[in-house]
Every structure is written in structure tokens, then in C-alpha cells.
Amino acid sequence: MTLRKRLTGIWLMAMALLSFGAYTTFFVAQMSAPYIVYWTLPIFQSIALVIYLWGPDKIRFKPLKLTYRLCYATSFLVIPAFVFIFMGLISQYHVNIKESIDARNIPVKDILPGDETLIFKTDKVYVFFPEYTTVDLECGKRPSKSDESITWCCGAAFQHAVQIKFSQDNIEGDHASHGEFYDSPYDRDSDGAFTFANGQFGFEFENKTEAVQKAAKAGGSGFMQLAMIKDKRNVMNFDRPRARCYRALAELNGNLCVIDSVKMMHFNEFMSELRRLGVTNAVYMDMGAGWNYSWYRCANGKVRTLFGLPVPWSHNWIVFRK
Template sequence: MNMRKRLSGMWLMSMALLSYGAYTTFFVAQMSAPYIVYWTLPVFQSVALVIYLWGPEKIKFKPLRIMYHLCYMTSFLVLPAFIFIFMGLISQYHINIPESIDATRMSVEEILPGDGTTIYRTDKVYIFFPEYKTVDMECGNRPSQSDESITWCCGAAFQHAVELGFSQDNIEGDHASHGEFYDSPYDRDADGAFVFADGKFGFEFGDKEKAVKKAAEAGGSGFMQLAMINNKKAVMNFDRPRARCYRTLAELNGHLCVIDSVKMMHFGEFMEELKRIGVTNAVYMDMGAGWNYSWYRKATGKVRTLFGLPVPWSHNWVVFRK
């Protein structure tokens, strides 16, 4: 057997094992992924490996030879699929925050902002009160951790399509950034609006476009996201069978905060905890692989990264500035 055939065999055996590893990881972690990851890649790699071990040169039936070459070609999809699943897996595990205040035995009325960025932890959620004077929606270039005015950064609105280039039209929902209003072609009835202008934040679940335009006219920012809680009433019915990490931009005890689940949980469990602690208003914040990129600035000035896997096609963020 020549070197080329040996290398082909090693490649097919490695990709077959990796494809089964990717599928097992996907299945155990209960992740969402392109359908091809469910079972087709392991099947294709198994077919290619079996035919290779039997001897592709023995094949006389032309359709079978074509099938072998097609299965062999799919082996080059295994590594990207595995990386995608690996990124998705680690993106669902929230880091531990040792400086968080234990709020498991505190009354909900005591969960309030402090002098700087303040973080509380219950059994199920982290509650972040970033220090801020303004809250902006940044579009285009990802905010830099070297900008010491930023105390919190995370993804904001959904984007309609996966695109490396940035376009305001690709952001779902009408939005405003630094006083500029952008009319999106992708509005949803299920959205609520978050706005910040004149030093005040607000949530709007009725005339959302008007609220965002008003914020822009005042030189502020705003965006639309799926509505979760309106005046302490749950307005989002999100039946997701898989456990995930979740995040919301919310109003708690009259103050603006960001709430993350401590670990993977079902969405209904997350909503129950928001209800228990008395969240007044809330909009959903996407937490998929790469989209959950987020960080905050500690009192020491150092940045603590919560989820550090940004994707190059993510192009808008909500930023708290002191």
C-alpha cells in the first residue's frame, strides 16, 4: 500500500471517529445544529470507511463508485461541524463569578445597584447592575475592551441573515444608535422595545416604533427584541425543549439590569425565576453560540469575560457606559 492510500485511510478513520464524537456531543448536550450533524455525517463517514477497507478499486458498479467519492468528500465537513458543536457546547456554560453577592436568602427588595457594577447571585440567575450614565446601541465595529468607559457589553438585536459585511437593514426591528433612527424591514409583532435617552431607560410594548424614534430624536439609542415581561406579566410563550443558558435585559426594583441564568436550564424555569424576583419589564437577549459574547468591567478596572467567542457576523451590541 502506497503512502497516499495509507494517509487516506488514516484520514477516513479519524473523520469517522470525530463525526461520531460530534454527534455524541450534540446529542448529550441537547444542542441545536444543522440537520446534517444529527446523523448524516457519521453515516457518510462509515460508508466511506467500509468501502475503503474493502477496496474501492474493486468496485465495478459506477453508482457505487460515485457514492464512495461523495461520501469521501463529506469528510471535509466533519472538522467544521465538530468546531461548530464544540463552540456551541462551551457557550452554554456560564463562568463562575466569585465577586457576586449571595442573594439566596435576601428579600428581593434588597437586590439593588451599588456604587459600581454590582452582581447578585441566586440559585438560578446572576443579576448584573452595571455602572452607567448612558446606554448605547453600537453597530458595525465590535466595542473594544480597552474602552474604559464601557462597563458592560453584550449582543443586542437579532440579525436577519448571517453576513460578514455590516448593514443596518440586516438588523431585525427598528433601532436607533447615537441619535440616528433606522427603519428595519424586519419587524415582529412579538417584539418589545428598549430605549435610552436623556439619562433614562424605558421599555415599550405598544407603539414600539414611536418609542425608538423619540429616543433617536433625543440623541439616544434603542432597539427591538422579543418581549418577555410587560408590567410583571409574562408575554412570551417560548416552548423550548432543550436546556440552554438564557439572558434578559430587564427592569428590577425600578433599576435597569441584565439577568443571566447561572447554568443551563429550561426556559420555563428561567421565566419562573424572573417572576419570583419580581422583574417588572424584560426583553430577550440572544444567547446562541457566539452571539452570547459578553463582558463587564470590574471595580478594579479589569474586564471579566463571560462568553468570549464572538462570531464575525455579529454586528450590534448594547453597551453601558459610565
């Protein structure tokens, strides 16, 4: 056997194993990438390996020979696919925030914002109180970490389809950005609306479109997301069989905050902690791999990245500005 054939065999065996590893990691990371890509790669690599072991030189049937070449060619996609979803898996784990305040023995009524960005940590969640004077919905261009006015940035509304090119119509739910109202073709009855205008934030669960329009007329911003808690009552029936990190935009003790799970957990565990804290209102924030891209600015001005895997098809963010 020639050296080339030996190397080809080693390559195909390695890519077959790696493709199955990528397929397994896909489920663990709960990626939102096209399912068929990670389902077909192990099959293609297995076919290529079986034909190689049988002997490609023995093939006389042209369609089978073409199948082997096609499957062999897809082996060069395995490494990029594995790297992409492995990064997605890593992005599911929340960073440890050392400067957070231990709130395990603090009465819930004392979990309050201060003059600068504060983070409280319970056994299960981080409660972020970013310093701000205004809250905006940014669409299209990703907010820059060099913009020192931004104290918090994370994904906001869902997007209907994975698209590199930005379109306001692709954002699910009616929304407003810097005083401009956008009527979305994708509204859900299960959504709640978050708005910010005239220095005041609001949550609306009934007349959502009217609330966003009102914020736009006042020069503010707003968007719709899945409703979680309304007037301290659960309004979201959401079941995920696998654990992951979760995030909510919430009202706690009359103040606006962002609440993240400390680690991967089941959704009902996250909701139980929100109830324990006495969250008044809350809407869901998307936390899929890549969509959970988020960061905040510490009191010393340095940026701490929470989830650092931005994806080019993510196109709207909520930002707190001081």
C-alpha cells in the same frame, strides 16, 4: 496492504466516529449553524468508510468512484466542524463569578445598584447592575474591550440571516443607534422595545416603533426584542425542550439590570426566577452559541469575559457606558 492504505483506513474510521460525535454535540450545543452540514457529514463519512472496506480498487462504475472521492474529500471538513461546535458547546456554560454578592438571604427589595458595577447571585441567576451613565446600541463594529468607558457588552437584537457583511436591514426590529433611526423590514408583534435617551431607560410593548423613533430624535438608542415580562406579568409563551443559559434585559426594583441564568436550565425555570424576583419589565436577549458573546468591566477596571466565542456574523450589541 500498503502503509498508505492502512493510514487511509485509520483516517476514515476516525473521521466517521468524529463526525457522529460532532452531530451529537450539535444538538447539545443548540448551534445556529446550517443543520445540513452536521447531518450530511456522518452520512458522507459512513459511505466513504463502507466503500473503503469493500475496496475502492474494485469500483468500475464511475459515478460510484466519484461518490467515494467526494465523500473522502469531505473527511477534511470533519475536524473544523467538530472544533467549531465543541467551542459552541463550551460557550453554553456560564463562568463562575466569584466577586458576586450572595443574594440567597437578601430581601429582593435590597437587590439594588451601587456606585460601581455590582453583581448579585441567587441560586438560579446572576443580576448585573453595570455602572453607567448611558446605554447605547452599537452596530457593525464589535465594541472593544480596550474602551474603558464600557462597563457591559452583549448581543442585543436578533439578526434575520447569517451574514458576514453588516447591513442595518438585517437587524430584526426597528432600532436606533446614537440618534439614527433604522426602519427594519423584519418586525414581530411579539417584540417589546427597549430605549435609552436623556439619561432614562424605558420599555415599551405597544407603540414600539414610536418609542424607538422618540429615542432617536433625542439622540439616544433603542432596539426590539422578544417581550418577556410587562408590568410584572408574563407576556412570552416560549417553550424549549432542552436546557441552556438564558439572559434578560430587565427592570428590577426600578433599576435597569441584566439577568443571566447561573447554569443551563429550562426556560420556564428561568422565568419562574424572574417572577420570584419581581421583575417589572424584561425583554429576551439572544443566547445561542456565539451570539451569547458578552463581557463586563469589574470595579478594578479588569474585563471579565462571560461568554467568549464571538462570531463574525454577529453585528449589534448593547453597551453600558460610564
